[in-house]
Amino acid sequence: MDPVITRYLFWILALSIAFGAAAQFSRFCLLGGLGSYRQSRDGRRLAVYLAAIGVAILATTLVQSVTGIDLDNTRPAYRSPDFAWGRYLIGGFVFGIGMVLARGCPVRSLVKVTQGNLQALLAVIVMALAAYAMTRTNLYATAFLPWVGALSTNLTSFGIAHQDLASLLDGGREMYWILALAISALLLFASWRWLPLRANWLGWLGALTIGIVVGLAFWVTGGSLGQAAADAAEMMNNPQQGLGLQSFTFSAPMGDVVYFLQRPATFAAITFGVVAVAGLLLGSLISTLIRREFRLSFPRSWQEWTRTIIGALMVGIGSVLAMGCTVGHGLSGISTLALGSFISLAAIMAGAWIALRVEHEFFGRASHGCTLPE
Structure with a gap:
């Protein structure tokens, strides 16, 4: 157990706990937001x-x-010149439909587990197993790669080195800053109009915490500590897995948890993702207990169990196919201004919006099941 890698993992754990607590008390949930807006x-x-x-x-x-x-070298490679538009669109759309059926994305499902929701626990288990199958077995290589691999464009053939918006516009550092400030200002202005600070300070505190934590994760994994951890891993007989410049995502990491649970004595199997999932659960549980919001709840019928399993399978498969989720692309990827992340998030939202509408038309009910913070 190398002390540098241990310190690195403790930093990730601290950030993950903050993320989990903020996600719980702010009711951070894209599906809940879309459902409330649609209704x-x-x-x-x-x-x-x-x-x-x-x-x-x-x-x-x-x-x-x-x-x-250098954010051109993240894991996954958000800014890769290999613009996998097929994976972004198809995977994102499947993910969006799946999170409606499962009544939550990976983050929201993990948070709901700490609040006593047994339906969410089933969803998390199935999502994790599906992600494990997609990342740790030959399922993706045999069932998806032969056809989805062709749905990609290499931007270098057009003289574009990376897929961040500044590179696409042939701009430099100044262009990057202009785009980052403009997009952030637009998002924050829209949020301010919908979410007045005085009556919704918990929502703003959660958004501020989560956003800062995403940026700090890049600093920890790509800064001096992250580099020292990578150097230490190179000297090991069994190198630490999952190192490299990265920030938060939760779908594929749940597959990492399944892998780790098969070999719990192997320190090298404790990846960024494993710690992120554990930290999020811990942070959310702490917030849940402080706010006294733990309530055991069960699915009402076998149809709910079936729906949850189908939706969770779609989430696990779709997230790996898209190379990200509502956090992986929606926060970490978009924070690098990667075009693929914007497209993937749009596909997720489109899939969820259509599924919400179909559900309302045929069943006359909403599926987001989330409430605003007091």
């Missing part, structure tokens, strides 16, 4: 999510500028 044009829940994106863009841009970290 009653109430944009407050959606504003929390959009504000977190705006803050994450500012925080990540500041980290990149101050530290000189």
Whole structure:
């Protein structure tokens, strides 16, 4: 157990705990926001999510500028010139439908587990197993790669080195800052209109915390500590897995948890993702207990169990296919201004919006099941 890697993982744990607590007390949930807006044009829940994106863009841009970290080399490679538009669109759309059926994305499902929701526990288990199958077995290589691999464009053939918006516009550092500030200002302004600070301070505190944590994760993993951890891993007989420049995502990491649980004595299997999931659960549980919001709840019928399993499978498969989720692309990816992350998030929202509408038309009910913070 190398002390540098241990310190690195403790930093990730601390950030994850903050993320989990903020996600719980702010009711951070894209699906809840879309559902509330569709039902009653109430944009407050959606504003929390959009504000977190705006803050994450500012925080990540500041980290990149101050530290000189190269965000072209993230895990996953958000800015890769290999523009996998098929994966972004198809995976994102499948994910969006799935999170409606499962009544939550990975983050919201993990938070609901700490609040005593057994339906969410089933969803998390199925999501984790699906992500594990997609990342740790040959399922993706045999069932998806042969056809989805062709739905990609290499931007270098057009003289474009990376897919961040500044590179696409043939701009430099100044252009990057202009775009980051403009997009952040737009998101924060829209959020401010929907979410007045005085009556919704918990929502703003959660968005601010989550956005800053996303930027700090890039600083920890790509800064001096992250580099020292990578150097230490190179000297090991069994190198630490999952190192490299990265920030938060929760779908594929749940597959990492399944992998780790098969070999719990292997320190090298404790990845960023494993710690992120554990920290989020811990932070959310602490917030849940402080706010006295733990209530055991069960699915009402076998149809709910079936629906949850199908939706969770779609979430696990779709997230890996899209290379991100509502946090991986929605926050971490977009904070690097990667075009693919914007497209993937749009596909997720489109899939969820259509599924919400179909459900309302055929069953006359909403599925977001989330309430605003007091």
